[in-house]
Amino acid sequence: MPRSKHGPSIKDNETYEALRRDGASKEKAARIANAQAAEGEKTVGRRGGKAGSYEDWSVEKLRKRAGEIGIEGRSKMRKGELIDALRNH
Structure with a gap:
């Protein structure tokens, strides 16, 4: 069961808990929770969607981003594994 208070490093506990319930990693x-607390939900929400699809990236670029x-x-991962790791990190 997640803790309701995560200490001073987490600035928005409610957002943090919601993201963890949805399967996001702790990191x-x-x-995301700290960015929202600092800049506001709308500002952080507008950032997404600017990068191209990982399927269009080369394995070399995927490995570089993973690094x-x-x-x-990452050096032993295939393209699909790299994409999954990047999306779920």
Whole structure:
């Protein structure tokens, strides 16, 4: 069961909990919740949808992006696995 208070690192507990219930990782939920608390929900919501579909990316670009966000085991992943890891990180 998730804790209702996550300490000072989480700025918006309600958003964090909702994202975790929806299956977001702890890191992703914290990143979104803190951005919303700092900048507002509408500002954060407008950011999405600017990148192209991962299916259109080369494996090399997918691996580079996975490295940027710290996904382990990326060098052995196939394209589909990389896409899944990036979407669910």
